[in-house]
Amino acid sequence: MDSEGGILMRRMILIAFYLIVNASLMTALSAHAKVMRMKLATVTPPHHAYNEGAREFARRIKEATGGAIDIRVYPGGQLGKGERELLEGMQMGTIDLAVTATGPVSGFSQSMMVLDLPFLFRDYHHVDVVLDGPVGRRLLDDLERARLKGLSFFENGFRNFTNSARPLLRPEDFTGLKFRTMENPVHLASVRQLGAQAVPMSWGEVYTSLQTKVIDGQENPVAIIHGYKLNEVQKYLSLTGHFYSPAPLTMSLRRFTSLKTEWQKLFIETAVEVATYERKIIRDNEQKQIRDLKAWGMDVRTVDKAIFVEAMEPVYSTFAKQYPEWKPMIERIRETK
Numbered sequence: 001m002d003s004e005g006g007i008l009m010r011r012m013i014l015i016a017f018y019l020i021v022n023a024s025l026m027t028a029l030s031a032h033a034k035v036m037r038m039k040l041a042t043v044t045p046p047h048h049a050y051n052e053g054a055r056e057f058a059r060r061i062k063e064a065t066g067g068a069i070d071i072r073v074y075p076g077g078q079l080g081k082g083e084r085e086l087l088e089g090m091q092m093g094t095i096d097l098a099v100t101a102t103g104p105v106s107g108f109s110q111s112m113m114v115l116d117l118p119f120l121f122r123d124y125h126h127v128d129v130v131l132d133g134p135v136g137r138r139l140l141d142d143l144e145r146a147r148l149k150g151l152s153f154f155e156n157g158f159r160n161f162t163n164s165a166r167p168l169l170r171p172e173d174f175t176g177l178k179f180r181t182m183e184n185p186v187h188l189a190s191v192r193q194l195g196a197q198a199v200p201m202s203w204g205e206v207y208t209s210l211q212t213k214v215i216d217g218q219e220n221p222v223a224i225i226h227g228y229k230l231n232e233v234q235k236y237l238s239l240t241g242h243f244y245s246p247a248p249l250t251m252s253l254r255r256f257t258s259l260k261t262e263w264q265k266l267f268i269e270t271a272v273e274v275a276t277y278e279r280k281i282i283r284d285n286e287q288k289q290i291r292d293l294k295a296w297g298m299d300v301r302t303v304d305k306a307i308f309v310e311a312m313e314p315v316y317s318t319f320a321k322q323y324p325e326w327k328p329m330i331e332r333i334r335e336t337k
């Protein structure tokens with residue numbers, strides 16, 4: 001029979017063991033509970049630059065906060081098939097961050113639409129100086145009126161036309177064709193200026209609409225055309241570069257303002273750094289992606305851009321009347337070296 005002392009000893013060891021396990025469990029649980037979890041959404045495929053950039057942003061934030069902030073990236077429309085849904089999700093607080101093209105942003109902040117004007121940017125250097133400068137910051141800050149926090153500008157790229165009917169070399173080749181554009185008045189007016197029909201459509205509906213010939217064509221940067229294998233439903237690609245498409249990394253304003261000041265600063269600084277990282281991915285891959293599209297059977301053409309610049313120019317006077325306040329900003333962008 002066990003001595004009383006032995007039983008007591010075993011009980012005490014058991015109690016001590018229980019207390020230790022409990023304490024470490026509580027510590028682990030509270031550490032887990034203390035980690036701030038955030039959702040970052042996009043509509044593009046997992047290997048697209050938006051998501052490469054988003055994962056890099058998440059990695060740097062986790063590192064800089066010692067693991068206190070854990071951002072999970074949800075690509076491919078998991079949290080919303082269309083980019084407008086992602087923006088609304090951030091307003092409602094169901095999504096914390098997103099990378100979207102500026103197209104649908106115009107419905108939330110009109111001033112951002114200035115960037116969607118045709119042939120506004122000369123080249124990538126011009127883009128960087130403007131978007132990383134006071135004009136870019138002002139347009140990002142304007143998003144606060146829509147309860148969104150603009151952190152920095154990732155890149156979608158220069159947009160080009162694809163279609164299934166014929167090569168598009170001159171504006172007159174667009175006559176009678178129907179194109180999808182983003183939900184953006186400037187883009188709609190610009191495509192109509194070429195003599196084509198233009199329909200606004202959420203990205204999630206485009207592939208099927210091309211496949212079933214509800215529309216003849218669409219326009220996007222090479223990385224999107226390549227990423228979604230649009231060569232499967234489109235024969236012709238014209239490298240018009242008619243719109244530059246920025247892709248702001250935005251955050252729910254409520255979630256941003258809930259961060260301590262030090263972390264608010266960290267989020268903006270890291271977003272600006274990673275924007276350069278993301279743009280480089282887009283730019284470094286473009287030529288190879290064009291070669292792939294050719295190898296996959298697409299008829300790829302370069303065009304004389306000057307005739308498209310001239311054909312789309314009237315769009316500027318249309319919107320200058322509607323938004324007179326844009327004029328000084330357009331001049332400032334054009335003068336930027």
Ligand code: EAX
Pocket residue numbers: 043044083100101103156182202203219220221224245247
């Ligand atoms: O942001 O909708 C579009 O055409 C965009 O370029 C696409 O969603 C990526």
